[in-house]
Amino acid sequence: MKKINIAIDGPAAAGKSTIAKKVAAALNMVYVDTGAMYRAITLAYLKSDDKDFSTLLEQIDIRLVADHGQRVLLSGEDITERIRENDITENVSFVASQAAVRSYLVELQQQLTRDKGVVMDGRDIGTTVIPDAELKIYMIASVEERAQRRQLDNESRGIDSTVEQLKADIAHRDHLDMTREISPLTQAADAIEIDTTGRSIEEVTAIILKLASDKLE
Ligand SMILES: Nc1ncnc2c1ncn2[C@@H]1O[C@H](COP(=O)(O)OP(=O)(O)OP(=O)(O)O)[C@@H](O)[C@H]1O
Ligand SMILES: Nc1ccn([C@@H]2O[C@H](COP(=O)(O)O)[C@@H](O)[C@H]2O)c(=O)n1
Numbered sequence: 534m535k536k537i538n539i540a541i542d543g544p545a546a547a548g549k550s551t552i553a554k555k556v557a558a559a560l561n562m563v564y565v566d567t568g569a570m571y572r573a574i575t576l577a578y579l580k581s582d583d584k585d586f587s588t589l590l591e592q593i594d595i596r597l598v599a600d601h602g603q604r605v606l607l608s609g610e611d612i613t614e615r616i617r618e619n620d621i622t623e624n625v626s627f628v629a630s631q632a633a634v635r636s637y638l639v640e641l642q643q644q645l646t647r648d649k650g651v652v653m654d655g656r657d658i659g660t661t662v663i664p665d666a667e668l669k670i671y672m673i674a675s676v677e678e679r680a681q682r683r684q685l686d687n688e689s690r691g692i693d694s695t696v697e698q699l700k701a702d703i704a705h706r707d708h709l710d711m712t713r714e715i716s717p718l719t720q721a722a723d724a725i726e727i728d729t730t731g732r733s734i735e736e737v738t739a740i741i742l743k744l745a746s747d748k749l750e
Contacts, residue, residue, distance in 0.1 A: 536649035537748050538665075539741075540658035543672035544707040544718065546679035546686075548729045548737060549654040552672065554602050555738045557652040560745060565645055567655035567662070568625075569605045570595055570638050572616035575628040577607060579620060586633040595641070617690060622702070626709035629656075635715050656710055659721035667748045669724035670741060678730050679703055 539556065541549045550566050557564035577593045578584070596606040604613045615621070628634055642662045645651060653662065659669035674682075680699040687694045710718040720726060725744065729737050 535749050537667035537745070538646050538649050538663050539652045539668045539670070539745060540663050540666040540721075540724070541652065541654040541670045541672055541741075542656055542659050542718065542721070542724065543670075544679070544710070545703045546683045547672040547674045548682070548734070549672050551734055552729075552737050552741060553652045553654040555734070556741050556745065559738070559742055560652075560749075563599065563645070563651045564603060565597060565642065565651055565653040566603050567638065567642055567653060567658065569597070569603060569613075569616060570641070571625050571629045571634070572621050573605050573607045573612060574634055574638070575621050575625045576612055576616055578628055579624060586628075586631050590633060590637045597645075614690070618692060619694075622706070626706050626713070630709070630713040630715065632715055639716075656718040657716035659724050660719060661716045664721070668741075668745055669721050670744075671720040671724040671726045672729060672737075673726060674729040676700055676704055 539562070541553050543549050550568070553566070554564050556562070573595050574590070574593070577589060578586070581589055583589060594608050598604045598606060604611055605616060606612070639657075639662055642653065646653060646663050655662070659666060659671070677700065680696045680703055683699050683703065684694060684696045707718070727737060727740060
């Protein structure tokens, strides 16, 4: 059967990971959440006394384990839930703006996509990591709806937040991600934009599955 790569990019809490996971499961493809990799390095950075990124990257080992989605191991420790906490979210865009971090992770991510069959979500997947992906999606939603969705996520995880605070945090993180020097978040010229505002997860998944089936023919 023909194998393709699918790149899903977009701003924070637009629904990328939720949809990417479902699309990958439906098409029997591998799901990779690259944001989790930047979050893992952020945790290592916050824990380390040495703040030099090149040294830090020589000391860590990041593994992704498929498990009804993706679990993340940092030097053997399962940090899947830990990296969703506020201190990581507040610092991740700074860490992700570092040249050493980006080249380390882009190389790792490109290795994962070499044999195709991957649904990868992030900020620079269609522009930098897999510029030749067969299908590229740029997923957006209003900041109000994204903050409300994230508030529900946080409540279910026991993380303290308010919708107003989340709106400000999401807008700030998007700004940092869109204005950084290296591989800023931007829509690839050949990406298809999908606005998920007011749409259900099932609806958005079905749209992408239809687009993917056209590429798989
Ligand atoms: N139509 C929809 N599409 C996608 N997600 C939705 C939709 N409606 C509600 N959600 C919910 O929005 C929340 C945020 O989604 P998700 O974590 O997948 O976003 P994301 O873009 O991967 O965020 P981030 O980049 O910050 O990790 C999830 O709880 C998801 O269930
Ligand atoms: N390809 C990517 C993916 C993520 N980032 C940075 O990581 C942050 C966290 O991403 P989430 O998807 O888990 O929210 C994000 O805000 C970016 O700073 C990236 O640079 N490139």
